[in-house]
Amino acid sequence: MVKELEKVDVVTIGAGWTGGIVAAETAKAGLKVKSLERGGYRDTNDYQRVHDELKYAQRYELMQDTSVETLTFRNKRDERALPVRRLGSFLPGNGRGGAGTHWNGQTDRYMAYDFEIKSMTEKKYGKDKLGEDSGLRYRDWGITFDEMEKYYDKFEKTAGVSGEENPLGEKRSSPYPNPPMIKTKSLKLFEEAAKKLELHPVMMPSANMSQNYTNPDGEKLNQCQYCAFCERFACEYDAKATPDVTVLRTAEKTGNYEIRYNSNVTEIVTDEKDKNKVTGVKFIDTETREEYFQPADVVVLTSFLFNNYKLLRVSEIGEQYDPETETGTLGSNYCYQTGLGATGFFDEQYNTFMGAGALGMILDDFNGDNFDHEDLDFIHGGSIHFTQTGLRPILNNKVREGTPAWGEEFKKESVENFTRTLEVYSMAHTGPHRDHYLDLDDTYKDAYDNPQVMLTYNWTEQDNARNKYLTEKCAEIVEKMGAKHIDVQNGDLGDYDIVPYQSTNISGGTPMGTDPKNSVVNTWLQHWDRDNLFVAGSSTFVHNSGNNPTGTVGAFAYRCAEGIIKYHKDNQRLED
Amino acid sequence: MPKKNMGVSEMAKEKQFSRRDFLKTTGVATGGIIGGSLLGGLIGFNMDGTENTSTDTKSESSESSSEGLIIPEKGRIFFSKDEDFKVIEAAMERIFPDSDIGPGAKELGAAYFLDGQLAGAYGNNSREYMQGPFYEGTATQGYQSNLNRAEYFTLGIRKLQEESNDRFEKSFAELEAGEQDEILKDFEDDKVDFDIPRSTATAGYFFQLLREATLEGVYSDPIYRGNRNMGGWKMKQFPGHQHSYLNLIDSDEFQDIEPMPNFG
Ligand SMILES: Cc1cc2nc3c(=O)[nH]c(=O)nc-3n(C[C@H](O)[C@H](O)[C@H](O)COP(=O)(O)OP(=O)(O)OC[C@H]3O[C@@H](n4cnc5c(N)ncnc54)[C@H](O)[C@@H]3O)c2cc1C
Ligand code: SF4
Secondary structure (H helix, E strand, O other), X not given: OOEEOOOEEEEEEOOOHHHHHHHHHHHHOOOOEEEEOOOOOOOHHHHOOOOOHHHHHXXXXXXXXXXXXXEEEEOOOXXXXXXXXXXXXXXXXXXXXXXXXXXXXXXXXXXXXXXXXXHHHHHXXXXXXXXXXXXXXXXXXXXXXXXXXXXXHHHXXXXXXXXXXXXXXXXXXXXXXEOXXXXXXXXHHXXXXXXXXXXXXXXXXXXXXXXXXXXXXXXXXXXXXXXXXXXXXXXXXXXXXXXXXXXXHHHHHOOOEEEEOOEEEEEEEEOOOOOOOEEEEEEEEOOOOOEEEEEEXXXXXXXXXXXXXXXXXXXXXXXXXXXXXXXXXXXXXXXXXXXXXXXXXXXXXXXXOOEOOOOEEEEOOOOOOOOOOOOXXXXXXXXXXXXXXXXXXOOOOOOOOOOOOOOHHHHHHHXXXXXXXXEEEEEEOEOOEOOOEEEEEEEEEOOOOOEEEEEEOOOOHHHHHHHHHHHHHHHHHHHHOOOOEEEEOOOOOOOOOOOOOOOOOOEOOOOEOOOOOOOOEOOOOEEOOOOOEEEXXXXXXXXXXXXXXXXXXXXXXXHHHHHHHHHHHHOOOOOO | OOOOOOOHHHHHHHHHHHHHHHHHHHOOXXXXXXXXXXXXXXXXXXXXXXXXXXXXXXHHHHHHXXXXXXXXXXXXXXXOOHHHHHHHHHHHHXXXXXXXOEOOOOOOOHHHXXXXXXXXXXXXXXXXXXXXXXXXXXXXXXXXXXXXXXXXXXXXXXXXXXXHHHHHOOOHHHOOHHHHHHHHHHHHOOOOOXXXXXXXXXXXXXXXXXHHXXXXXHHOOXXXXXXXXXXXXXXXXXXXXXXXXXXXXXXXXXXXXXXXXXXO
């Protein structure tokens, strides 16, 4: 028997950044809001013994449990997809705060070029440049950077982002709420080298606090201690902006908000009387295994990329994308990023084991269309990063190319190089491709008997060319930094590998747009086929940029919340 | 400070409250009660009532220390056979050998680390998807075996022994270093045929597991029984768990810091 709960105004599926932002804004506006979160409650008290590389960085203590739910993967459409049995390439979150609990806090904006990539590229270089023949499917997002700026500003203030004006960045309506992080010796070395090459390095925008900070909602954050257990770890100091210490607290303070933990949503229910509406969601209490129905006026999917896709698909909302006919939209536009670079080996020792998740410098000289692509066989580019996030010993064993992977020589080199290697790397765009998409895999089931999501993804020729270009730029900087030996990752990318961690910056599957023929939601993130259903997160991106996603994820979540409040008042579709 | 004439439980309550009040004034972790770990490490805050804190921290650590608990240095829970343990210890030592720059995997207790891991969630793949059907994947699809790691290591050790007996008529543990390396290299290159379906296990994948476990064993927190005397960390000049680097982060000098374990 499915137990029916009391109706709420808004229900979010998941309580990470997107769920938290939507909850905070709608609860402040007086709506009754509930989040259903599959994971458990956790807060700063859980993180007092968090400096444990094995438990958190190797065994993924804070992340999704693949024995409950995972995905299957293949590079090409004619291969057999197999389950991701152990997490690797990306690390989806689980529990209060979602992945925002263990993110780094590198908080970028996208560029004006990103939102209008198709029209701008076509205008400057002609239609051929877009690579349609090779299967690439670029389009504009249906919204401009200028329209998004105020939402970026809002997210940055909530998250207390520290940073400095970027000479290559878009215009800002106000400065960063906090001054930049501390510039370390190795950062200065990078800065000097980049400036010698006439590039434009700036301090990386950081959601690790550069000083004590109170955000506009009154949430207090403390100064970052540069403790070096940040990425993949939670912060024991409340010094990293996370949903837990910002938006979720803000929502809870209103008295209009509640999170129900251990509640795994399995279906979004369509209104039988009005096919353009949903009535609520079904979920399973993961402790008691009882099934519930949560009715709501508005349902918001904030469950991260794979489950945003999956819950629509298993609920039969929208049309599945078919790569053969290129019809349907659900599952399309899946994109990733390349993140390779150049490693410099030095004689001098650096304090590489100190740092913070977003301590670094960044330059946009080779990002977007900031450089001429006339003679290049790719579009867009990537940001170039130099970070000091704090190295830990299990995962960091740098040796020069050609050195054996074990034995005495390996030991000597990897031990010595722990404090003697500095790495400059790129974070690069990839574009939507006809053959890269999400589907369901009926062979493999999750713990609730739903099919697993199936991912088909590979690198393209453009990705190869872009990576080669960017990694060689990285190498030029490393050389100017005075490295005695440099290894550059400019070779062929080969097939995309799901095993090694690359980043959790994945996008697409439920892309936004202005035309229901090629998108799943409008630019308010309102579903085309269900007026009271919204989908927030990087799943709504049309492509993946050369920057970190969460600034843009947060900005769109604020826009979505504004749309939900408006919709709840006058029940009108928002694109009209 | 505890007031006089209080019952024990009242005193405990009082202590918790004063600590929580303290945390409120510093703005940290407003939600609850926190162990000594954080308090010692806060740098850059205005810390009124520091005295109060340090007594709290002390009394807490003496409360939790349990005298008389002895974990034998050579105690094991997973490997029941001495010979199997010697084989894995020898193989790990070749991956990370004793050398002039510092101790090897054996001295660092990496095999004891693995012993504990194989008996728990890691060995049982408890937080990993283990439903069939099982197929051999492509190189980019990752772990696809129907075996859990405890079974995989057991099989791998058996195969190391078979290979060693075939080639040298001795146990792997008794071979010369060069002979051990020869076998391990063939495992690494996936040249040893396990004579079972490749979807179940391969020499190449076993080697990857072995290498990864060795590095974890020499560098994880000593609570896991490897990295003995924090010798792995000392060699690599990794300071382990430090509360804060705020006062050192802008230093131009390299900092050689005595490492600290997570539970110091
Ligand atoms: C190690 C790491 C480092 C990162 N560093 C950065 C960085 O520096 N900069 C950056 O921009 N981004 C970074 N990211 C990415 C960033 O964390 C994400 O973009 C962001 O947190 C996504 O927020 P979200 O709300 O969309 O999803 P999530 O935070 O994943 O939240 C989704 C929530 O939904 C819950 N959920 C899922 N399915 C269900 C269901 N069926 N029922 C109920 N609940 C469900 C999940 O448990 C989860 O809590 C990093 C990610 C990781 C893992
Ligand atoms: S580096 Fe800073 S923000 Fe990150 S966990 Fe440590 S103290 Fe917190």
